[in-house]
Amino acid sequence: MLRYFVSKLLISVVLLLGVLTLAFFMLRMTGDPVALMMSRDASPEEMEAFREMMGFNRPVSVQFLDFLSKAAVGNFGNSLHYATPALPLVMERLSATVKLAVIGLLMAILIGVPLGLTGGLNPGSPLDSLGRFWGLLGQSVPNFWLALLLILVFAVRLHWFPSFGADQAKSVVLPAFVLSLAVSSQILRMTRSTVLEVRGEDFVRTARSKGLNQATIYFKHILRNVAIPLISVIGVQFGYMLGGSIYIETIFAWPGMGQLLSQAIGWRDFPLVQALAIFTSVVVLALNLATDLAYALLDPRIRYGK
Amino acid sequence: MVSKTFSPKADSRLEIKTTFKDRLAFLARLLWRDKGGTIGLIMFFIVVFAAVFASVITARDPLDQDLINSKMPPAWEEGGAWEQPFGTDSLGRDMFSRILSGARVSLTVGFFGVLIAATLGLVIGAIAGYFGGRVDSIIMGPINLILAMPYLLFVVFIAAILGRSLLNVILIFGITDSPIFARVARGEVLRIRESAYVESAISAGARSGRIIFDHIIPNLIGPLITLATFEMSAMIFYEAGLGFLGLSVPPDVPSWGNMLAEGRKYLVNDHWLTTFPGLAIMFTSMGMNLAGDWLRDVLDPRLRRSRK
Numbered sequence: 001m002l003r004y005f006v007s008k009l010l011i012s013v014v015l016l017l018g019v020l021t022l023a024f025f026m027l028r029m030t031g032d033p034v035a036l037m038m039s040r041d042a043s044p045e046e047m048e049a050f051r052e053m054m055g056f057n058r059p060v061s062v063q064f065l066d067f068l069s070k071a072a073v074g075n076f077g078n079s080l081h082y083a084t085p086a087l088p089l090v091m092e093r094l095s096a097t098v099k100l101a102v103i104g105l106l107m108a109i110l111i112g113v114p115l116g117l118t119g120g121l122n123p124g125s126p127l128d129s130l131g132r133f134w135g136l137l138g139q140s141v142p143n144f145w146l147a148l149l150l151i152l153v154f155a156v157r158l159h160w161f162p163s164f165g166a167d168q169a170k171s172v173v174l175p176a177f178v179l180s181l182a183v184s185s186q187i188l189r190m191t192r193s194t195v196l197e198v199r200g201e202d203f204v205r206t207a208r209s210k211g212l213n214q215a216t217i218y219f220k221h222i223l224r225n226v227a228i229p230l231i232s233v234i235g236v237q238f239g240y241m242l243g244g245s246i247y248i249e250t251i252f253a254w255p256g257m258g259q260l261l262s263q264a265i266g267w268r269d270f271p272l273v274q275a276l277a278i279f280t281s282v283v284v285l286a287l288n289l290a291t292d293l294a295y296a297l298l299d300p301r302i303r304y305g306k
Numbered sequence: 307m308v309s310k311t312f313s314p315k316a317d318s319r320l321e322i323k324t325t326f327k328d329r330l331a332f333l334a335r336l337l338w339r340d341k342g343g344t345i346g347l348i349m350f351f352i353v354v355f356a357a358v359f360a361s362v363i364t365a366r367d368p369l370d371q372d373l374i375n376s377k378m379p380p381a382w383e384e385g386g387a388w389e390q391p392f393g394t395d396s397l398g399r400d401m402f403s404r405i406l407s408g409a410r411v412s413l414t415v416g417f418f419g420v421l422i423a424a425t426l427g428l429v430i431g432a433i434a435g436y437f438g439g440r441v442d443s444i445i446m447g448p449i450n451l452i453l454a455m456p457y458l459l460f461v462v463f464i465a466a467i468l469g470r471s472l473l474n475v476i477l478i479f480g481i482t483d484s485p486i487f488a489r490v491a492r493g494e495v496l497r498i499r500e501s502a503y504v505e506s507a508i509s510a511g512a513r514s515g516r517i518i519f520d521h522i523i524p525n526l527i528g529p530l531i532t533l534a535t536f537e538m539s540a541m542i543f544y545e546a547g548l549g550f551l552g553l554s555v556p557p558d559v560p561s562w563g564n565m566l567a568e569g570r571k572y573l574v575n576d577h578w579l580t581t582f583p584g585l586a587i588m589f590t591s592m593g594m595n596l597a598g599d600w601l602r603d604v605l606d607p608r609l610r611r612s613r614k
Contacts (some may be wrong), residue, residue, distance in 0.1 A: 018451040029467055036467060140541055141592035144550050145584030148573055156574050156614075186395050243456025247547060251570075261459070262551055265466045268509060277463050288454060 004296055012289050019281040023274050024067050028060070037080060037270050076275035081267040086275035090257060094283075096166060097249070097256030101171055101241040105180035109234065111180065112187030117226070119188070120195025121218070131188055138185020144247035148179045151251070164253035178222040179245055183237045190233045191226060198225045229297050235291025241283040327493045334357060336604050343603075346596025353590045357413045358405035366390070368407040370558045372398035380578050395568065401578065404560040405586050414589065415475055415545045416538040422480025424534050427487020428526070434488070435495030436518070446492065449485040457482070461544060465553040472555050475548065479541045490533050498525050528605030535598035539591045546587050551591040562587050 027033050034051045042050075051057050054077075055066065070076070079086045115131035122128055154174060155163035161174050198204060199222065207217050242257075249258030257276055264272040337343055356363065376398035379386045386393055392401035434445040436562040461482055468474045498504060504521050512520075548554035550562015550570075557564055569579030 014447075015451050015454050016447070019455060022451075022455075023463075026460075026467060029464070107531060136592060136595060140588050142546055142584060142587050142591075144547060145580070145587065148566075148570060148580050149584070152573055152577055152580075236449075239456065243459045246458060246462060247550060250551070261462065265462070265551070265553070270467070273463055273466065277456075277459055280459055284456050285454060297469045 077271040079272040081269040093257045103176040107180035108184035112184040116188040116191025120192040135185045147251040341601025343550040349593025357409040364403045366400040366403040381464045407560040410563040412542045416541045418476045419479035420538045423483035426484035431488035431491025435492035452485045532602040539594035
């Protein structure tokens with residue numbers, strides 16, 4: 001178990017280094033990061049001064065080492081717009097994004113798991129058809145569009161929920177629901193197909209043939225085996241929610257990292273964009289690590305496999 | 307065939323030989339049995355038809371402005387007219403012809419994006435899977451790195467740096483999506499290499515080339531086509547999303563994402579500027595997902611049973 005944990009941790013550290021490297025070189029992809037960050041009508045002197053200030057005039061290798069050593073102590077440079085360190089600005093926004101994602105994830109689990117279970121246990125039933133339709137909707141409805149439609153119906157026409165902001169308790173309902181739709185569809189489809197698969201396994205047939213009652217078969221044999229892949233899907237989807245709420249936070253003016261990202265792009269504040277990208281990746285990597293561990297704790301096959 | 311003697315080789319070929327027509331009939335039967343797949347394919351062909359024949363279906367130019375008739379509602383609402391069934395936008399441009407042109411942009415991005423991603427992914431994944439060992443670790447390291455990162459965030463990051471153009475969007479999706487194809491191709495190659503039929507081909511003395519072309523590549527096509535369908539649908543989604551943030555094709559190009567970004571400003575009073583582009587994305591994506599589910603079931607017989 002310890003060996004498994006250490007090897008997963010090492011992989012995460014390597015991935016983290018990879019993320020830093022990618023984020024560093026992406027900013028220099030067009031050749032000149034100065035032209036990217038300054039307005040078109042900046043004078044050559046201003047551009048030169050800016051280049052000097054940001055240290056872009058040094059050799060790339062020096063810049064890269066400098067970037068890495070600063071990143072190691074959590075320094076990702078200053079935001080151009082706020083003129084303060086970028087990382088605290090990002091951290092400030094974390095709690096709002098996490099709150100949105102947690103509530104969205106709960107909604108997705110509450111919708112996806114029951115529908116997936118009933119669908120998998122009774123394929124072809126009306127509830128299964130409903131579930132499959134929901135699964136299809138979740139895959140094909142663009143969330144930014146759904147957000148606009150829900151605002152139109154539930155905020156503008158019916159006045160049930162506020163159309164933007166995070167100052168009321170019920171503000172979270174619409175954005176969290178939009179965020180949960182695609183995830184609930186993933187969870188539903190996965191639960192359904194795993195149940196279908198496990199139902200046909202030998203151990204279920206054996207259990208049935210030795211006369212176990214249905215409830216015991218469902219809870220001890222089927223549900224336990226469904227839980228394992230479910231945890232992994234939930235972990236991956238939670239990461240997706242943390243990094244993928246850009247549209248939703250922008251549309252609902254939800255004060256999280258996604259909203260900050262679209263603002264930073266608008267300001268051409270690339271140091272801030274870079275810090276956001278790195279920080280979100282770190283959170284997602286940590287989440288993947290946690291998922292892997294939960295997975296190993298639940299499934300002895302993985303623990304002893306390697 | 308050199309001779310007609312009953313060598314074991316000729317014999318086995320006789321048994322598995324099915325004509326192209328048989329296969330087509332078999333596919334058609336499977337398709338008919340899966341109503342979702344039938345509907346999905348029809349939906350997809352409608353979108354392709356709309357994209358190809360946009361200029362034949364409507365004579366109106368999607369870029370022609372007519373400020374006097376701006377923000378005209380769709381035909382079935384008060385103040386609408388059947389000459390412009392989906393109404394007009396804030397500059398009086400015909401929404402119906404803009405939606406049709408949008409299909410063109412979306413399908414172009416989806417098709418070429420997937421083509422690049424699948425080609426890159428197939429080559430990279432097949433090399434990693436076939437040679438294995440150190441080659442595999444060197445190739446799959448960066449691939450797993452990219453797959454572990456928050457995808458949307460990095461696509462937005464790159465798009466913001468590169469700037470708005472159709473070519474950039476296609477390249478961004480083509481390159482950032484290739485790791486998924488690489489991973490699937492690698493997994494399939496590994497699975498096929500271990501399979502009994504490849505083992506027996508090797509023990510019968512088949513050379514590498516024969517194994518790659520006769521056994522591995524034909525077996526890779528199924529999973530890759532299925533993946534391509536889903537990825538194309540995802541790319542159409544992401545393109546619209548980038549457009550919505552103002553990071554996709556230039557603002558004067560009528561893409562569904564650009565139209566949504568524009569429509570958002572008039573959401574409260576002129577809902578059709580938002581409704582139609584969104585419906586178009588949903589229609590396309592739903593068709594491709596249904597068709598993709600069907601393809602996956604058909605191309606992978608192991609799954610055919612589990613669905614009823």
